Amino acid sequence: MIHPVRFIRTASDALKTLLYTRWNDYSQVVVLTDKNTSKHCLPHFRNTFVNRDFIHIPLPELTEESKTLRSVENIIAKLMYAHVDRHAAIVALGGGVITDTVGFAASVYKRGLHLYFIPTSLLGMVDAALGGKNGVNFNGIKNQTGTFYFPREVIIDPGYLATLPRREWESGFAEMIKHGLIADYAYFEQLINRLAAGRMTDKLMEHIIRSVEIKMRIIQSDFRESGKRKILNFGHTVGHALEACALQSGIPMRHGYAVALGMAVETALSVEFAGLEKAIARKIVRRLLEVYPVPESMDTAITDCIMEAMKHDKKNTGGEPSFVLLQAPGQPVCNKKIPGSKIREAIKHTLFSV
Ligand SMILES: NC(=O)c1ccc[n+]([C@@H]2O[C@H](COP(=O)([O-])OP(=O)(O)OC[C@H]3O[C@@H](n4cnc5c(N)ncnc54)[C@H](O)[C@@H]3O)[C@@H](O)[C@H]2O)c1
Numbered sequence: 001m002i003h004p005v006r007f008i009r010t011a012s013d014a015l016k017t018l019l020y021t022r023w024n025d026y027s028q029v030v031v032l033t034d035k036n037t038s039k040h041c042l043p044h045f046r047n048t049f050v051n052r053d054f055i056h057i058p059l060p061e062l063t064e065e066s067k068t069l070r071s072v073e074n075i076i077a078k079l080m081y082a083h084v085d086r087h088a089a090i091v092a093l094g095g096g097v098i099t100d101t102v103g104f105a106a107s108v109y110k111r112g113l114h115l116y117f118i119p120t121s122l123l124g125m126v127d128a129a130l131g132g133k134n135g136v137n138f139n140g141i142k143n144q145t146g147t148f149y150f151p152r153e154v155i156i157d158p159g160y161l162a163t164l165p166r167r168e169w170e171s172g173f174a175e176m177i178k179h180g181l182i183a184d185y186a187y188f189e190q191l192i193n194r195l196a197a198g199r200m201t202d203k204l205m206e207h208i209i210r211s212v213e214i215k216m217r218i219i220q221s222d223f224r225e226s227g228k229r230k231i232l233n234f235g236h237t238v239g240h241a242l243e244a245c246a247l248q249s250g251i252p253m254r255h256g257y258a259v260a261l262g263m264a265v266e267t268a269l270s271v272e273f274a275g276l277e278k279a280i281a282r283k284i285v286r287r288l289l290e291v292y293p294v295p296e297s298m299d300t301a302i303t304d305c306i307m308e309a310m311k312h313d314k315k316n317t318g319g320e321p322s323f324v325l326l327q328a329p330g331q332p333v334c335n336k337k338i339p340g341s342k343i344r345e346a347i348k349h350t351l352f353s354v
């Protein structure tokens with residue numbers, strides 16, 4: 001196990017966490033939150049770890065737009081200002097933006113402090129908090145700089161989700177749907193049916209556990225992403241580029257939403273370049289676009305930006321984008337190179353029907 005994941009199902013489960021049992025061994029426990037998690041999640045944290053003292057550092061200005069090296073510096077400055085020493089523990093309480101940025105800062109501050117992740121968004125619970133990758137955006141390119149650094153423990157408490165806005169649920173569901181497409185097609189169908197029926201909370205804990213299992217199994221086999229872990233990037237070559245272009249155009253798109261549209265394009269490409277059966281591809285694309293429709297404000301003009309942004313993707317070799325495609329549902333293949341004209345055509349055809 002590269003880092004333990006502890007699920008909180010009853011109040012007493014919190015007492016079994018490593019964070020709780022080791023609390024008094026640390027010189028300080030420092031909890032960092034963004035604007036929303038200060039308001040919505042800190043009270044639940046206090047109730048969970050009752051009678052424990054901690055230093056709270058709010059980061060109200062931290063969002064996807066400011067997930068940059070400057071925010072990492074800002075966190076380091078705040079840790080210094082609070083006299084946080086090498087024997088302290090850092091707790092990142094928030095979504096993927098908090099765990100990525102605080103994780104990065106904790107990995108370099110005084111050459112690395114003990115780190116705990118308490119993801120509070122669905123996407124954080126099933127994806128961003130797992131696997132030890134911390135990244136921030138650079139020059140408008142997603143997650144361009146970062147570190148590999150394991151938290152001591154990831155604590156998953158669905159109690160935090162009570163205040164999560166609907167669009168954030170949908171964003172988290174997209175990564176779970178990805179887990180289905182790369183590893184368990186029946187799981188994909190269950191999730192997409194739930195989402196289409198607006199019943200996202202049905203069997204929620206079961207689904208979170210299933211997604212955590214799938215992601216952890218993949219990263220355990222390949223921590224540094226030299227091989228198998230790459231399959232987790234399904235939908236992300238186009239998805240990350242789309243997310244960056246939407247951000248540049250001033251209409252930010254949730255990460256999961258961009259990945260869902262990226263999965264639609266990459267599923268379509270899988271027919272010609274990985275041998276995916278056409279009828280299955282059509283069905284997957286249709287179902288994805290039903291629940292993640294292309295925003296009305298977006299048109300085919302974004303294709304040029306996506307093509308340009310893909311040139312900077314971390315997965316590239318020799319400046320050429322590399323794709324994870326599906327040979328069959330649940331059977332991904334990595335490192336697929338595709339001619340630019342075909343990618344352009346697939347984006348236009350799949351997302352804009354032109
Ligand atoms: N490191 C990794 O392996 C990895 C994997 C996937 C995604 N990511 C990154 O994660 C980020 C996306 O994560 P995210 O979707 O959690 O984004 P996020 O952290 O921006 O959270 C989404 C929104 O929900 C709010 N929020 C979070 N928890 C809440 C709660 N319980 N109640 C009310 N509001 C709450 C946040 O303040 C924010 O406004 C992206 O930057 C992506 O690149 C990293």
Ligand SMILES: [Zn+2]
Pocket residue numbers: 127175236255259
């Ligand atoms: Zn993702």
